[in-house]
Amino acid sequence: MQEYAGLTDATTDARRSAIYLLDQILGENRLMSECLAAGALERLSPQDRARAQRLATETMRGLERADRLLQKHLRKYPPLTVRNALRLGTVELAGGEAAHGVVNAMVEIVSRHKRHGALKGLVNAVLRKMAETAPEAWDTLRNPRLPKWLRSPLVAAWGPEAVAGMERAHFAGAPLDITLKPGAKVDLPGAVELPTGSLRLAEAGQVTALPGYDAGDWWVQDAAAALPARVLAAQPGESVLDMCAAPGGKTMQLAATGATVTALDISEGRMRRVHENLDRAGLEAELVIGDALEHEGSYDAILLDAPCSATGTIRRHPDLPHAKDGAEFGGLIELQAQMLAQAWSLLKPGGRMVFCTCSLLPDEGEVQVEEALATHDDMSVDREALMVPGVDSSWVTEEGGLRLRPDFWADRGGMDGFYIACLRKAG
Template sequence: MDIPGLPARQAALNLIDAVLRRGETIEQAAGAALARVRGDADRALARAIAGEALRWKADLDLLIDSATRQRLPDDAKPRAVLELMLAQVLRLETPAHAAIATGLPLLAGGPRRLAHGVFSTLMKRHASLPEAPALPDAVVARWAGRADAIAVGLAVPPPLDLALRDPEHTAEWAEKLGGISLMPGHVRLGRGAAVESLDGFHEGAWWVQDLAASLPARFLGRGEGRRVLDLCAAPGGKTLQLAAAGWDVTALDISKRRLDRLKENLGRTRLAAQVVQTDALSWQPDTSFDGILLDAPCTATGTCRRHPDVLHRIGPRQIEEMGELQARLLERATGWLKPGGVLVYAVCSLEHEEGEGQAIKVALSPLPIQADELPPGLTPMQEGWLRTDPGMLADAGGVDGFFIARWRKE
């Protein structure tokens, strides 16, 4: 007999398994995991369940362990199913009976009685979660003194940030869309907005872009027709910013699929850029550039509030691999700058090796980021670099974690 809602829960279980066992992102796993789920609402539900179970995994496991005489193995299927059931009740306001009806069938042929008993015990105790999720031990060790403050920003998924094509109309768009603005060219809306139905989408007045992600392109200033290279550009938010700021943009990326999205966004916003699909490690430009923006490939741990899977699948090996790639890209980028040209380096990572550890290697003259270039509440580091994390601007909805640095070629 078909059980309504069961395919979505099975898909959520498959998503978590892909993250924890195979190290895939939820996005990478979604195609196969959601193949049998019908309807956008159920697909969104599966993602939400998996996301909240991963976001609160350490706390959910503590609850589960408090209700078992013998600790379930970390990779035991009943543990994963209980995490899904508890995440629904404690985070998504699913009734307990619905969590049971769609959770226990996932243990067909397995210890349903055990899972039912643990879940019922926790419901009788009125189990709850803390205000901020606990981070995995390995993450706490890496982020050290920053971990507690970052965790505060992970309690809920982020709001929706928009970058405006014309910053002069910021107040107008904030009022029209019912949002707030944290700096010119930015509007923040509540979660759950259907993007394509919002005013201004079809005429290309804005695009979706986290506030912190919009900062690197801002640090290059106005283009006034000068040439800029956007390295690793897709899916294109920074390319759109640079084009709107008057730069003659060359947008380079290795991924055809991601560049197709960039081209769609250029068409929607009626902005122009030369799009190049190639590997930046083998490409040679025919000229030098007045500005280069390298938003480098990274572990993306700074996006943990929207992609909590990174908390569980990133470790020393991935950080080291990304660091090696970033160093090679930085070395090539510095050679393509004109004298007087400006290089901005950015990563959406919270790892020291990908941020400060790369910045100290750059043999260019520092061009410190200034406080008046930032939204209120963010402050440059002593070195003139910028590091943001999800715990910053928490009262206004937070920001993604980024490291950004800037130099000039003398």
Template sequence: MEARRIAVDIVAGALKRAQTLDAALDSEHGHPDLARLDARDRAFVKVLAAETLRRHGQIDLAIKRFLEKPLPKSAAMVNTILSVGACQILFLDVPPHAAVDTAVSLAAADRAGRHFRGVVNAVLRRIDGARDDLRAMPDPGRLNTPGWLADRWTAAYGAEVAGAIMAAHLEEPPLDLTVRSEPEVWAQRLGGTALPTGTVRLTGAGDVTRLAGFEDGAWWVQDVAAALPAKLLGNVQGLRVVDLCAAPGGKTAQLAAAGATVTAVDRSAARMKRLEANLARLGLAARTVVADAAEWQPDEPFDAVLLDAPCAATGTLRRHPDIAWIRRASEIGRLADLQRRLLRRAVDIVKPGGTIVYATCSLEPEECEAGVDALIDAGAPVERVPVGAGEIFGLDQCLSPAGDLRTLPAHTPVPGRDPSDRDPRGGMDGFYAARLVRT
């Protein structure tokens, strides 16, 4: 029952207090009771919390169908207990009686919830009885997406592509690794697949730290789409490159492994410590600077700038389903203003003739091409350099009309595949990247 109690706390933290799953599951600063669980129970907590949030819309509808009247605000935790219980019955291989019994026990342990033990028992048993019908609700992608996001994606990409994006978010993502070398060898050793991009993809990998090559620094975790923007800088051997907003350091590692002299800048001291720890494990070196990238001024300009700007992260809902319920539409404009400040700073600190790659893990146009277009229209001394399909391993479906990189969760990392033709190797995160050269 302890694992389920912690999962309830984590789901409540996301839905009620906007606490991210990453923060709650952090091994050092996350939920205080996680460390007491064994590895198997910790993994169950992660899967249960993530799937409850991934299917939040569907689960909420199921609960409302069998709840005779809304619960009072004082019993907010009961709603979360019901959600976690319903998730186990509908979407996980948990015996229904175990899900019901533990949910009733959790309600009994809650000061307000003890009065609703009967309600919890009745609602979950009714959900179990209607399990097949509830699983077969039409258009589950749309049901599990907040309305404001669904409307934005439909406006930006059209109804068909937006529907494919929302459907892709319901698939549990595989584990992607960027390897230092020999992806085919590591794919065979780890029981995975070497994708055309060089990423090694695993399914059902379990505890990452127990995989071969982790301690030796042979690879690092990085979604296949997240590994593409750094490649747009081309050959960086011997170049001075700055990675702005660098933590947790996947792109810094790529640049360092490719032979660049890297400066990593991030405003968070805690996140920078994690970046430094990752580089140490990988045996890679970079100069690290804790500073606000929008204000930081280096002693001399760089040959190239990689700016992976803070954003709404709506392209990462496959891996971070909590983001859908934490973000608000009002945040997009504020983040876009910050991104444009960072873009101007990137222009200021790169040499004439130097390259800037601007990237976000967002699906929102304001955070992507609109910011680049605004920079150019304002007369900044830059030119857009279109990306060629060959530079992204033939993934021409991931190119925008302007020649920018645009990956979608509905895309597959295989050249020539239509987004509607789902590949068993899984999709990719939604990323945007534009390449600029300072004139």
């Protein structure tokens, strides 16, 4: 972000920072979360930081539509930074932002760029045309499709109609879901209770300002992500391992049951978030920073939310299919198998384990469990454990897991994609 001449900290705004995030995602194949963790927006005020992240997210979500509108007015694509300024401007104009402010801001940002300042005239001309056409033309375009590298295997697994439904959910974005601490009572304006017990807010605003946040009465957690801990159903006094604990939503659910919880994660930074979240909610768990494959112990119950492609979270993270290309998925699938076997070795006879991934790919869910069942003679699936309140029996898969998809609950705002299986160890 040092390529903008004359832009001091006082004049750095959310739009320029959003363009920087887009450059990193589309030019450097970095996830937005990686950029934020590296301090990409740390110089902005909290309000501008939130706005920059929102603008970049909305632009990634509508990228295909923006490109389709822009290609009519470009003989050739300009450099990536300029193209991203045009994309962001188009998305803002299509969303009803005042044309004067959007066009002037993008022209100003590009004009101050040390290498691309001469293209300010192009930005001005193209965005003025977008101001005339984008608001009406936007809704005539199809829902943005997933890149072919991801869309093809999903169509093979779930069929074109289901994938089209997922893409509708991705484009619509995700409302805010929260999990209530047992016994807590909060009055959240506009909150709707979902069948599984989570609360959903269509318009949340600043999360930390909502009633009950500081008191730890609830925490942010997608309704689908709240189900693995409910399926595990930890009991008071049980020894429970949350094997990949960060950022801590599932740990908090487990700790709230009265179980003796060990939260394990390899990332010290992410475990700080777990500690902060537990402290805010007044909950307790033993926090262990370490490699799950080297962990030792013996537990009554284990929750393994294994590292995965995160393809089930695109509603919230539309940058993911553009920053990645699937090349690392083979290694993740192998790691999942190793972690599942390791977790099984830590489970007491007669114990139970929930294996889950926030993935839409069967290789990271259904196939993993099929292969584990074939490998371990003392392993069986517990289908009854899956039937917690709000779960539709049609979501249970052939091998005995639970398949959740973004196109489920379409009339309620969808859910993250997840795979969940409850595995019982022979006594």
